[in-house]
Amino acid sequence: MIKLYGLDISGNTYKIKLLMSLLDVNYQFIALDISNKQHKSDSFLQLNPRGEFPVLIDDAFVIWDSQAILIYIARKYGAQLKDNHWYPDDIEKMTLITQWLTVANDEIFHTLARARSIIKFGHPGNLDLAQEQGKATLKWVEQHLSNKQWLATDKPSIADIACYPYIALCEEAGIPLKHYDAIQNWFKRLQQLKGYTSMPGI
Ligand SMILES: N[C@@H](CCC(=O)N[C@@H](CS)C(=O)NCC(=O)O)C(=O)O
Numbered sequence: 769m770i771k772l773y774g775l776d777i778s779g780n781t782y783k784i785k786l787l788m789s790l791l792d793v794n795y796q797f798i799a800l801d802i803s804n805k806q807h808k809s810d811s812f813l814q815l816n817p818r819g820e821f822p823v824l825i826d827d828a829f830v831i832w833d834s835q836a837i838l839i840y841i842a843r844k845y846g847a848q849l850k851d852n853h854w855y856p857d858d859i860e861k862m863t864l865i866t867q868w869l870t871v872a873n874d875e876i877f878h879t880l881a882r883a884r885s886i887i888k889f890g891h892p893g894n895l896d897l898a899q900e901q902g903k904a905t906l907k908w909v910e911q912h913l914s915n916k917q918w919l920a921t922d923k924p925s926i927a928d929i930a931c932y933p934y935i936a937l938c939e940e941a942g943i944p945l946k947h948y949d950a951i952q953n954w955f956k957r958l959q960q961l962k963g964y965t966s967m968p969g970i
Pocket of ligand 1 (some may be wrong): 778780819821832834873958
């Protein structure tokens with residue numbers, strides 16, 4: 769049985785829940801007690817020395833980092849699909865998808881998710897700077913999506929799953945999305961996928 773450690777209000781945890789729901793994969797969710805810093809406890813640090821979540825355990829195989837977990841789930845549990853568009857074998861498609869996995873962890877997580885964490889959780893940081901950098905990211909993502917259905921290839925992939933949560937949570941980061949038409953249309957396409965599930969704040 770797969771175990772997923774994380775938190776319901778965590779966008780990085782939601783990425784994994786969303787892909788597992790789209791692929792109809794069964795798992796056990798274990799909500800961390802972060803008020804008691806369970807993610808910094810000795811036993812959790814044995815799973816992830818970074819002291820961060822999500823963490824996924826499949827049998828005895830332990831994976832940390834949401835992008836790495838998406839690759840694992842897409843490859844292992846998407847393999848039964850005739851066309852594994854979530855993370856395909858084709859080297860060029862795989863590379864384009866991987867580019868967006870880094871965007872999810874760099875530009876998106878370190879700007880939009882940071883702004884949200886300052887507002888929603890009172891985390892320290894420079895809100896104006898995070899919002900300004902986040903808007904710069906949204907601008908080029910909007911432009912990119914203006915003539916595309918999906919971020920990396922002509923089908924939905926883990927690039928879309930990785931980038932979606934913290935863009936969709938932008939209102940909580942103090943950044944309204946009403947003028948981003950291409951992004952809104954991309955949200956609608958994602959939300960219409962069979963097995964789509966949401967999270968608090970989206
Ligand atoms: N690159 C990592 C980032 C993980 C991360 O920073 N997770 C946040 C929750 S969304 C966390 O663990 N925060 C608690 C902390 O850093 O102490 C990933 O994508 O999984």
